[in-house]
Amino acid sequence: MEGLASSLAESITIHSDRTALRSAEETWTFQQLGMYCAQTSTFLQEQGLANKGMLGICLPKSTAYVGIITSALHLSMPYVPLDIESPVSRLVYIIEDASLGMVFTTKAQGALLTASIPDLKTIPFTPDDTLVVLTREVAAEDQKIRPPDLAYVLYTSGSTGHPKGVFITRENAWCFVKWASDTFPIAPGETVASIAPFHFDLSVFDLFVTLINGAELVLFTQQECRNPLLLAQQLSEHRVGTLYATPSLLQILLRYGRLGRYDFSALRRVLFAGEVFPIEPLRQLQSAWDQADFYNLYGPTETNVVTWFPIPKPITAGQTDPYPIGQLCPYAQGTIWHENAPAKWEPAAEGELLIRGNSLTPGYLGQVKKNKLAFLLFNNQKWYKTGDRVRVNDSGELVYLGRTDRMVKRRGYRIELAEIEHAFTRHQTIIQAAAVSRMQPETGTEITVFYQLSIPATTLTTLELKQFCTAQLPSYMIPDHFVVLPSFPCTSSQKVDYQALLAKMEDHV
Numbered sequence: 001m002e003g004l005a006s007s008l009a010e011s012i013t014i015h016s017d018r019t020a021l022r023s024a025e026e027t028w029t030f031q032q033l034g035m036y037c038a039q040t041s042t043f044l045q046e047q048g049l050a051n052k053g054m055l056g057i058c059l060p061k062s063t064a065y066v067g068i069i070t071s072a073l074h075l076s077m078p079y080v081p082l083d084i085e086s087p088v089s090r091l092v093y094i095i096e097d098a099s100l101g102m103v104f105t106t107k108a109q110g111a112l113l114t115a116s117i118p119d120l121k122t123i124p125f126t127p128d129d130t131l132v133v134l135t136r137e138v139a140a141e142d143q144k145i146r147p148p149d150l151a152y153v154l155y156t157s158g159s160t161g162h163p164k165g166v167f168i169t170r171e172n173a174w175c176f177v178k179w180a181s182d183t184f185p186i187a188p189g190e191t192v193a194s195i196a197p198f199h200f201d202l203s204v205f206d207l208f209v210t211l212i213n214g215a216e217l218v219l220f221t222q223q224e225c226r227n228p229l230l231l232a233q234q235l236s237e238h239r240v241g242t243l244y245a246t247p248s249l250l251q252i253l254l255r256y257g258r259l260g261r262y263d264f265s266a267l268r269r270v271l272f273a274g275e276v277f278p279i280e281p282l283r284q285l286q287s288a289w290d291q292a293d294f295y296n297l298y299g300p301t302e303t304n305v306v307t308w309f310p311i312p313k314p315i316t317a318g319q320t321d322p323y324p325i326g327q328l329c330p331y332a333q334g335t336i337w338h339e340n341a342p343a344k345w346e347p348a349a350e351g352e353l354l355i356r357g358n359s360l361t362p363g364y365l366g367q368v369k370k371n372k373l374a375f376l377l378f379n380n381q382k383w384y385k386t387g388d389r390v391r392v393n394d395s396g397e398l399v400y401l402g403r404t405d406r407m408v409k410r411r412g413y414r415i416e417l418a419e420i421e422h423a424f425t426r427h428q429t430i431i432q433a434a435a436v437s438r439m440q441p442e443t444g445t446e447i448t449v450f451y452q453l454s455i456p457a458t459t460l461t462t463l464e465l466k467q468f469c470t471a472q473l474p475s476y477m478i479p480d481h482f483v484v485l486p487s488f489p490c491t492s493s494q495k496v497d498y499q500a501l502l503a504k505m506e507d508h509v
Contacts, residue, residue: 004073004151004177005074005170007212008208009034009074011212011214015214016029018030018189020032020211021033022216022238023061023062023219025062028063028067030214033211034070036063036127036128037074040127041071041075044077045075047135049135050077052102052135053100053138053143054077054098054099054101054150055068055102056095056098056100057104057198058104058109059104059109059131061219062219066207068104069081069207072152079151079152079153080152080153080155080165081152081154081198082095082103088116092113092116092117095113097165097365099144100138101136101137101138105133106130107130110134113134114134117136146167147362149170150169151168152168153165153166153167153365154166154199154301157491164364165365166365171358172358172360172361176331176359177204177209179329179330181209184271185213186213188215189214191215191238191239191240191241191266192209192217192241193218194206194210194217194218194220195225195245200494202245202246202493218234218238228257229258232259232261232262235262236262236263241268241269242267242268242270243267243270244272246494247282248274250277251281254285267292269292269295270285270289273298275495278322279320280428281431282315286311286315287314293311293313295308296311296323296325296326299355302361302374302384303332306332306334306355306357307327307398309324309397321426322425324399325399327397331358331359332355332356332359333355333357334353335354336349336350336352336354336392337351337352337353337385338352347396349392351389351390352386352387352389352404353389353398354376354383355384355386356383356384360382360384387403388404389404401419403418409445410444410447410476415445417435419473419477420435420447420479421434421435423469424451430454431452432451432452432496434450434501435449435450435479436450438502446480448482448505449483450484450488451482451484452485453484456486459484460484465482489504
């Protein structure tokens with residue numbers, strides 16, 4: 001064992017009597033986590049499953065889920081966390097795509113999966129009779145090539161309409177976990193909230209930075225995270241010291257969690273990533289949790305976190321634009337790709353961000369074409385094309401400008417939808433905005449902006465919105481339609497669900 005696995009094993013031994021995991025159902029010490037890990041490892045070895053390829057985990061977030069992950073790391077078995085709330089058809093696709101020979105799941109979910117994949121056999125999981133293991137034989141020729149030091153595979157949405165598996169090696173995971181542990185030190189016994197689902201890369205911080213430091217991880221299921229009143233209450237009652245979440249979820253907490261009711265004096269650190277955090281709700285949240293330090297982290301699943309930026313405290317009154325994504329982490333190297341060549345890293349340089357370094361994935365599982373498209377080789381080095389447009393500011397930090405794949409053409413002009421979204425967040429009563437577009441045969445590209453108001457009872461007329469846009473944007477960027485929402489739809493990884501907004505666009509336009 002090395003790095004992550006050895007650090008976790010060492011922590012289990014050193015902190016055996018401390019609380020490791022807490023959920024609504026039960027609490028485990030590090031000793032209990034170690035025992036569950038040992039029992040699971042023994043079971044897999046006795047059943048002849050320890051060398052059966054990758055291990056799938058399709059469970060609600062729970063102490064058992066963490067125990068199985070710990071066992072997989074102990075046995076050097078790559079694992080694939082699955083979203084139990086996904087449609088069965090998507091789960092079946094991932095099981096087939098990853099050539100999984102075994103999946104830990106609940107009895108109810110196991111019945112659904114075996115009905116869809118007839119060759120799956122159900123084995124009782126003797127260390128825990130609430131779970132089953134689904135197994136099947138996978139022919140050698142059906143096994144996909146994977147890196148020898150693979151730790152886990154995270155499936156993300158794919159441009160083809162099918163999810164794609166991102167390889168994360170032990171080195172990829174460890175360089176981030178070690179840096180995060182050094183940069184955001186968590187003391188033994190401190191409480192950390194596990195907000196992100198385990199199939200989402202934000203959870204890597206929650207799980208491993210917490211446990212290798214002997215701290216306590218409070219597990220929140222996806223269902224619990226959808227209840228902001230309950231979540232706010234639990235964050236307070238458990239005296240959470242560190243919280244890592246997406247801006248979307250934090251804004252839901254701010255809007256509906258009634259934060260003023262509770263004592264958050266233990267909260268000393270709030271990390272956010274995955275999306276741009278509009279400045280006004282960020283300012284309000286910082287004011288509500290004024291004792292905490294806030295940090296903006298950035299990085300796609302393929303690289304994990306590669307930049308970070310500490311939010312000034314307090315946010316100045318004149319700040320209207322979102323803060324930069326900041327400076328590169330020490331294990332990452334970046335370059336700005338502009339017009340098919342690297343641009344000099346200097347103020348005003350702008351282009352697509354390319355990343356290389358120890359956290360960079362070796363590639364995608366079984367995706368030969370995608371691997372060729374996503375990576376660039378120059379100067380004998382492999383770089384990941386993030387698809388994110390950035391600019392270097394006067395301080396040498398990176399400012400996020402938007403996605404290259406969200407660029408649209410309208411009346412001959414190239415328009416970045418994120419720029420429209422940023423403009424809307426400057427409105428004093430708008431706390432969140434998302435722009436989507438569609439092509440109309442008669443009128444060409446139409447842009448719709450969905451927005452959320454800080455005071456639900458207020459209204460903004462189309463004329464008022466058009467006038468505001470005229471002061472913020474060139475005429476060719478002014479949206480065609482405006483739709484107010486009481487709240488934004490979110491994906492299972494707690495980000496704004498743009499596909500759901502596109503469906504709403506059809507309803508409202």
